[in-house]
Amino acid sequence: MQDRDGFTGFYERCRREVHAAVAVTVGDHHLAADAVDEAFVRAAERWPQVSQMERPAGWVYRVAVNWATSWRRKWSRRPTLPIDALDGLHQDDLAAVTMLEELAVLPLVQRQMLVLRFVLGYSVPETAAVLDVAPGTVKSGVHRARQQLHADVEVSDGTR
Amino acid sequence: MALDEQLRQLAERVPAPPSGDADALFQRGVRRRRVRQAAGGVAVVAVLGIGVVTLVGNPSLPDIADRPPAPAPTPSEEGGDRTDREAQQAPADPDRIACEPDGCELWRRPLAGLPATPQWVAGDPVVIEDEQLVGLGVDTGAVRWQVPIGDELRAREGGPVDLSLGRVMLTGNDELVVLANTQGVQLVSQSGQARWARPVPADGAHLSWAHVTDTSVVVVHEAPPELDDTEELDSSQPLSLAVTITVLDATDGQVRWSDRAPRQVYALPTLADQQGLLLVEGEDQTITALELDSGEPRYRLPGGAELSPEHTGDVLTLRNPDGTASAPTQLFNATDGTVRAEVAGTVRALLDIGNRTIVLVTADGGDRPREAVAVDPDGSIAWRHPVEPALADGCCPTILDLDGGWARIADGPGAEPLIVDTRDGTVRADDPLAAASTDTTGVQGQIGRQLLIERPTQQDTNGFILRDHTGRTLRISGQATPDATARTEREIVLLANPRELVAVRLP
Numbered sequence: 001m002q003d004r005d006g007f008t009g010f011y012e013r014c015r016r017e018v019h020a021a022v023a024v025t026v027g028d029h030h031l032a033a034d035a036v037d038e039a040f041v042r043a044a045e046r047w048p049q050v051s052q053m054e055r056p057a058g059w060v061y062r063v064a065v066n067w068a069t070s071w072r073r074k075w076s077r078r079p080t081l082p083i084d085a086l087d088g089l090h091q092d093d094l095a096a097v098t099m100l101e102e103l104a105v106l107p108l109v110q111r112q113m114l115v116l117r118f119v120l121g122y123s124v125p126e127t128a129a130v131l132d133v134a135p136g137t138v139k140s141g142v143h144r145a146r147q148q149l150h151a152d153v154e155v156s157d158g159t160r
Numbered sequence: 161m162a163l164d165e166q167l168r169q170l171a172e173r174v175p176a177p178p179s180g181d182a183d184a185l186f187q188r189g190v191r192r193r194r195v196r197q198a199a200g201g202v203a204v205v206a207v208l209g210i211g212v213v214t215l216v217g218n219p220s221l222p223d224i225a226d227r228p229p230a231p232a233p234t235p236s237e238e239g240g241d242r243t244d245r246e247a248q249q250a251p252a253d254p255d256r257i258a259c260e261p262d263g264c265e266l267w268r269r270p271l272a273g274l275p276a277t278p279q280w281v282a283g284d285p286v287v288i289e290d291e292q293l294v295g296l297g298v299d300t301g302a303v304r305w306q307v308p309i310g311d312e313l314r315a316r317e318g319g320p321v322d323l324s325l326g327r328v329m330l331t332g333n334d335e336l337v338v339l340a341n342t343q344g345v346q347l348v349s350q351s352g353q354a355r356w357a358r359p360v361p362a363d364g365a366h367l368s369w370a371h372v373t374d375t376s377v378v379v380v381h382e383a384p385p386e387l388d389d390t391e392e393l394d395s396s397q398p399l400s401l402a403v404t405i406t407v408l409d410a411t412d413g414q415v416r417w418s419d420r421a422p423r424q425v426y427a428l429p430t431l432a433d434q435q436g437l438l439l440v441e442g443e444d445q446t447i448t449a450l451e452l453d454s455g456e457p458r459y460r461l462p463g464g465a466e467l468s469p470e471h472t473g474d475v476l477t478l479r480n481p482d483g484t485a486s487a488p489t490q491l492f493n494a495t496d497g498t499v500r501a502e503v504a505g506t507v508r509a510l511l512d513i514g515n516r517t518i519v520l521v522t523a524d525g526g527d528r529p530r531e532a533v534a535v536d537p538d539g540s541i542a543w544r545h546p547v548e549p550a551l552a553d554g555c556c557p558t559i560l561d562l563d564g565g566w567a568r569i570a571d572g573p574g575a576e577p578l579i580v581d582t583r584d585g586t587v588r589a590d591d592p593l594a595a596a597s598t599d600t601t602g603v604q605g606q607i608g609r610q611l612l613i614e615r616p617t618q619q620d621t622n623g624f625i626l627r628d629h630t631g632r633t634l635r636i637s638g639q640a641t642p643d644a645t646a647r648t649e650r651e652i653v654l655l656a657n658p659r660e661l662v663a664v665r666l667p
Binding site: 003004007008011012015016017019020021023024029030031032033034036037038040041042043044045046047095096099100114115117118119146149 | 164177180189193335
């Protein structure tokens with residue numbers, strides 16, 4: 001019962017933001033929905049271990065992205081339009097669509113770094129732990145991604 | 161605007177996910193964990209009084225209680241392809257350890273005997289029961305979700321759903337499940353979310369094909385010719401009087417296009433999936449490749465009587481256009497219809513191995529395959545090899561793709577095969593798939609690249625044997641040879657006939 005309650009609470013707290021993070025990463029909110037569901041099932045399957053992680057939502061996010069990219073590699077004949085990540089109200093938002101298109105050309109791991117850092121709000125060490133890379137790799141990956149996005153501006157917390 | 165603010169704003173504009181059921185997801189995860197833990201402690205499984213799975217080979221399995229606890233899983237072990245570099249560096253998957261060394265049966269489920277079931281979706285089977293689409297978990301066979309069949313698929317309000325042979329089809333891919341009958345089409349996601357249902361009445365025609373790609377759903381209806389008592393059916397005339405193609409947008413079920421095909425539509429699911437094309441035959445017997453999503457023609461191929469198109473990889477072939485076996489057969493590039501190569505004789509079987517196509521061809525007007533020819537993407541012939549001694553019967557030639565660059569060419573169960581190296585056509589003396597014992601009659605079919613279905617020789621045993629190329633076997637008794645099989649990512653094989661569905665885990 002305790003496990004179930006713990007999982008349910010985790011699911012209800014994190015599902016929305018993980019889904020959004022995956023949708024921005026893979027550019028498709030339908031695919032993200034199925035991927036996140038599958039990732040939560042896998043989290044439940046390994047709940048004794050996952051529940052002890054510092055950032056279990058990061059684990060779910062990465063599993064979902066893995067699943068979505070694996071599915072797309074096997075079955076998708078056409079690239080998903082980045083606009084598929086947005087709700088109908090914002091598909092005319094040029095800035096949002098442009099941002100998604102620019103994200104789509106980044107290597108997947110850089111997209112994941114940006115999303116973990118600036119959408120889910122993870123620190124550099126936390127991002128590194130989720131992606132299983134060194135903190136320095138996260139810093140350089142974010143830097144390269146920002147350069148490609150021509151976003152050579154300070155982030156709101158003053159870091160670059 | 162700062163980058164982090166831009167990204168956060170972007171995330172806020174993603175629509176909320178459909179409502180979810182945390183409890184259902186938790187239960188699914190717990191069931192998977194229990195199956196993983198329980199399967200490792202059983203060597204022989206008595207299943208529902210129907211039959212017993214016997215593990216042939218080493219019957220003793222490691223005691224799961226003695227094994228150290230599995231390490232905390234890293235995300236790289238989950239969800240990605242096994243070819244990912246990170247997955248290769250990850251610790252061994254405990255799911256595989258639990259069922260070593262010979263595999264085991266996971267579950268069985270009796271089926272209603274309907275012609276449309278079962279169907280595989282993302283490795284999890286979907287069946288029709290009591291006018292509902294039912295999604296089963298591949299690990300346990302337990303029900304994951306149920307969706308009622310929509311009223312759009314009924315001939316009249318409150319009436320039954322027509323699920324009879326020739327009038328219903330269940331199909332799907334990793335993301336979508338489609339049920340089509342002569343009244344309508346319904347689409348459900350592989351996680352059980354109902355997406356849409358549309359009436360697509362067939363006006364008395366029967367349903368000949370239904371298929372879903374990632375963008376479209378195609379249904380084809382055929383109405384047989386109407387003859388009065390004085391007419392005879394001329395075999396040179398098409399069997400179908402009216403063929404209607406309807407293509408729907410997979411997103412919302414809106415009709416993209418609908419048209420009549422003058423003669424017939426060729427059901428080639430791999431062509432639809434890989435090239436997004438639909439082949440139709442016109443009145444002048446030419447073959448037109450239509451863009452599946454728009455109905456616009458992409459290219460045309462020369463037609464002829466008794467055409468039988470085949471597709472594999474990026475190659476499309478038709479029987480030679482003028483109907484005589486001695487004329488060369490053209491291999492076309494499926495993407496654009498250009499000629500890749502010409503081979504003498506009629507193609508009886510073909511196999512795509514990624515960078516090469518192997519074809520078995522006849523010669524001299526006969527039916528019997530005489531030669532195996534390897535054709536490269538640029539149309540050049542890499543090698544040729546006579547196959548006649550191995551295919552003396554000429555009935556049912558097959559080419560199986562084996563590991564390590566070998567192809568197994570044989571004709572019917574029990575026939576002496578020819579094992580050729582696909583790189584240079586050299587012949588291998590031994591058959592890597594030769595039965596380890598005399599307990600089988602020979603290969604009946606293949607699942608994936610490594611698993612064969614064989615029938616036991618004992619006449620009193622109703623069942624079959626799964627065998628891999630290393631000789632390890634798993635005997636499935638109490639069931640006839642399956643009509644359909646599928647192999648999932650998690651080394652689970654699904655085997656189905658109209659009466660029963662069985663899931664086994666491979667070693």
